[in-house]
Amino acid sequence: MSEPVKLFEPLTLRGTVLPNRIVVSPLCMYSAVEGFAQPWHFAHLSTFARGKAGLVFTEATAVEARGRITPACLGIWSDDQAEALRPITEFIESMGCVPGLQLAHAGRKASTRPPFSAGGPLPLNQADSATAGAPWQTVAPSALPVADGWHIPSELDAAGLQQVKQAFVDAARRAVEVGFRVLELHMAHGYLLHSFLSPLGNERDDAYGSDLEGRMRFPLEVTAAVRAAIPDELPLFARISAIDGREGGWTLDDSVLFSRRMTEAGADVIDCSSGGIGGAPRFRSDDTGKPLTADSARAPGFQVPFARRIRDEAGIRSMAVGVIIDPHQAEEILQSGGADLVALGREIMHDPFWPLHAAEALGVDPDYQMWPQQYAWAVDRRAQIKLLNR
Numbered sequence: 219m220s221e222p223v224k225l226f227e228p229l230t231l232r233g234t235v236l237p238n239r240i241v242v243s244p245l246c247m248y249s250a251v252e253g254f255a256q257p258w259h260f261a262h263l264s265t266f267a268r269g270k271a272g273l274v275f276t277e278a279t280a281v282e283a284r285g286r287i288t289p290a291c292l293g294i295w296s297d298d299q300a301e302a303l304r305p306i307t308e309f310i311e312s313m314g315c316v317p318g319l320q321l322a323h324a325g326r327k328a329s330t331r332p333p334f335s336a337g338g339p340l341p342l343n344q345a346d347s348a349t350a351g352a353p354w355q356t357v358a359p360s361a362l363p364v365a366d367g368w369h370i371p372s373e374l375d376a377a378g379l380q381q382v383k384q385a386f387v388d389a390a391r392r393a394v395e396v397g398f399r400v401l402e403l404h405m406a407h408g409y410l411l412h413s414f415l416s417p418l419g420n421e422r423d424d425a426y427g428s429d430l431e432g433r434m435r436f437p438l439e440v441t442a443a444v445r446a447a448i449p450d451e452l453p454l455f456a457r458i459s460a461i462d463g464r465e466g467g468w469t470l471d472d473s474v475l476f477s478r479r480m481t482e483a484g485a486d487v488i489d490c491s492s493g494g495i496g497g498a499p500r501f502r503s504d505d506t507g508k509p510l511t512a513d514s515a516r517a518p519g520f521q522v523p524f525a526r527r528i529r530d531e532a533g534i535r536s537m538a539v540g541v542i543i544d545p546h547q548a549e550e551i552l553q554s555g556g557a558d559l560v561a562l563g564r565e566i567m568h569d570p571f572w573p574l575h576a577a578e579a580l581g582v583d584p585d586y587q588m589w590p591q592q593y594a595w596a597v598d599r600r601a602q603i604k605l606l607n608r
Contacts, residue, residue, distance in 0.1 A: 221547060221553065223580050223581070223582050224239065224549060224552040224553055225238060225239050225240065225545065225548055225549045225552060225560070225576060225580065225582075226238045226239070226577060226580070226582045227239065228272075229272075229558065229559065231400070231451070231452050231453035231486050231487065231535075232450065232451050232452060232486060233449075233450070233451025234316060234399050234400060234451060234452060234453055235316075236272040236316055236559075237270075237272045237314055237315065237316075238270070238271075238272035238478060238573065239272060239559045239560060240271045240272050240273075240548070240559075240560060240562065240572075240573045240576070241271065241273040241274075241275065241318075241537060241559050241560065241561040241562070242263075242273065242274045242275055242561070242562065242563075242566055243275060243539050243561040243562060243563040243566075244275045244276060244277050244278055244320040244402070244404070244457070245262075245277055245306055245563055245567065246277045246278055246287065246291065247259065247262060247277055247292070248287075248290040248291060248332035248333070248334065249290060250290055250292040251290075252293075253283065253286070253291070253292060253293025253294075253295065253296070253299050254278065254293070254298070254299055254302050255292060255299075255302040255303050255306065257275075259292065259303075259306060260305060260306055260309070263276065263306050263310065264306065264309045264310070264313075265375065265570040266315075266566065266570055267309060267310040267312075268313060268316045268570070268571075268590055269566075269570045269571040269572060269573050269574055270313070270314070270315065270571075270573045270574055270577075270588055270589075271315060271562075271566065271572075271573050272315060272316060272573075273315070273316045273318050273400060273559075274310050274315055274316070274317055274318065275318040275319065275320050275400075275402060276292060276303070276306075276317075276318070276319045276320060276398075277291075277292055277320065278291065278292070278320050278322035278324075278404050278409075278499050279291075279292045279293060279294045279319055279321060279322055279389070279393075279446045280292065280293040280295065280322055280323065280324065281293075281294065281295060281322065281323055281382075281385040281386050281388070281389035282295045282323065282381075282382070282385040283295055283354070283500055284328060284329075284345055284354050284355065284356065285322065285323035285324050285325070285328060285382075285385070285410065286324060286328055287322075287324040287327060287328060287409075288330050288331060288332045289340075290332050291324075294319070294321070294389045294392050294393060295385065295388075297390060297392060298425055299392075300392035300393065300395065300396045301396060303319075303365055303393075303396050303398075304396040304397060307396055307397030307398055307399075308384050308397060311397065311399075313323075316399050316400055317397060317398050317399060317400070317403070318398060318399070318401065318402060318455070319393045319398040319400075319401055320401075320402040320403075320404050320457070320549070321386055321389050321390060321393070321401060321402065321403055321404065321444070322384060322404035322409060323385070323386070323404070323408050323409060323410040323411065324356075324410065325356065325357060325359075325371065325409050325410030325411075325412075325413050326356050326357070326358035326362065326363065326364055326369070326371040326408075326410075326413060326419070326558075327356075327364055327408050327409055328354070328356045329353045329354050329355075329356050330370055332474045338367075338368075338406070339353065339367065339368045339369050340353035340354075340369075341353065341378055341480065342351070353369060355371075355372055356369050356371040356372070357371050357372050357373075357382070357409075357410070358371035358372070358373065358374065358410065358413055358419065359374060359413055359414045359419060359420040359421075359422055359426065359427060359436070359474075360373055360419065360420055360421040360422055360427070361372065361373045362419060362421065364408065364496060364497075365496060365497070370466065371422055372494075373422075374420070379426065379436060382410070382440075383436075383439060383440050383443055386403070386440050386443065386444055387443050387444055387447045390444045390447050390448050390462055391447055391448070394448050394449065398558070399452060400452065400453050400454075400455060401444065401448065401452065401453075401454055401455070402454075402455035402456065402457055402489060403437075403440065403441060403444065403454070403455070403456045403457070403485075404457050405437055405456050405457060405458045405459075405483035405487075406457045406458050406459040406491045406492075406494060407459060407482050407491065407493070407494030408459075408494040408495045408496065408497075409494075411436070411437045411440065412458070412459055412495065413495065414426065414427075414433055414434075414435075414436045414437055415433050415434060415437060415458075415464055415468055415472070415476065416433070416459075416467055416468040416495045417433065417466060417467065417468070418462060418464060418466060418467045418468075418495050418496060419495055420433050427492040428448065430445065430472060430475070434476055434479060437476075437481045438479055438480070441454070441456065441480060441483040441484060441485055442483040442484060444484075445483065445484025445485075446484075449498050452519075453486040453487065454484055454485050454486050454487075455485070455486065455487040455488075455489050455491065455537070456480055456485045456487070456490065457489040457491055458476070458477075458488060458489070458490065459491055459492050459493055459494055459495065460473045460475060460490045460491070460524035460525075460528070461492050461493070461524070462492075462493065462495045463474070463492060463493045464495060464496060467495060470524060470527060473488075473524070473528060474527060474528060474531045474532050475532075475536050476543065477528045477532035478532045478533060478534070480534065481532065481533055481534045485534065485557070486527050486534070486535060487534070487535045487536065487559065488525075488532070488534055488535070488536050488537070489536075489537040489539060489561065490521055490524040490525040490528060490537065490538060490539065490557075491521060491537055491539055491540065492521055492524060492540075517541065518541045518542070518543055518544070518547060519538065519540065519541060519542055519547060519551060519556075520540055520541055520552055521538060521539060521540035522538045522540075522556045522557065523556075524536040524538075525537060525539075525556055525557040526538075526555065526556045526557065529556075529557060529558065530555070531557065535558040535559070536550055536557045536558060536559075537557055537558065537559040537560070537561050538556055538557035538559070538560050538561070538562065538563035539560070539562075542560050542561070542562055543565050543567065543582050545572075545575070545576035545579045546579070546580070548560045548576065549580060555576070573588075574586075574588055574589055586598075
């Protein structure tokens, strides 16, 4: 007797039930205006709900204005910005899916141009700022730029640390108020909380640096503060870079230890990505930080070993992400204990109905009952063609 299909088994996290194990990874759209969601965001995220992904995350959503990656990034540092997201959460829930929001602060990687324009840091001279947008002062654990030619961040002092922590708490409360039922803390890809963790981003000699315990302190404090501010029934995820992939950087052993501590702080799922401390994440670059080529492209599921080890050794659920493309591949990850959830990014942008197509491929929905009823005439035709081709 074959095992049940795990990809479409519901998963209960605290008081929230995900209808399946398919997650839309946070995907930056660089299409907000002064932090406010636009019609694009509704169209973008509602598509994944029609495609029946179990959990649909927003893009990285800045908890304060200086925490945006670019001037066009989504924000939730005001009540009005949060209200602009309410129609999105309501629609996602109406489709039987769960809306999630990723709380983020870009830290020293803020004040940049969208990647589909020029990319790189916003220009410091006034003439260029007129077209690219005015830069702002970035903040970080230490006054270390991402790379040569980037803005030098201000080192956060005690008052600054408290301000950022409170910004995360206030943003979390706003998100819950407008209907988000899962929150994720962005601690990966070189952004603020990751830069506290990594010795390549944190050279402090106070209680928030100097050794592993010190470097973990602020991210753990933010986690505990957010956990205390939201209802007990809401799950809290954290996206981490499981490794820096750079000499002298954050390691998988560090991630296992940190994940154990995150459990104590109130996290429920560790979302396992990698890289980005000094350049692009590893799904977009090789281990030197250079863009991927056809010869250096990452293998399918290349980050699954990180999710597997954290799940096995840290006593917390994990989520795998990165070149997960095929339904059978996703199912094998779950069946083998590689992760509890799988997150899709570029693949689900290419095919927003991936979950419905996966259900068909895995024999879960032979009669197309999972499809929105408004599309019944289309799937009826698909069923007829299927019969004709037998």
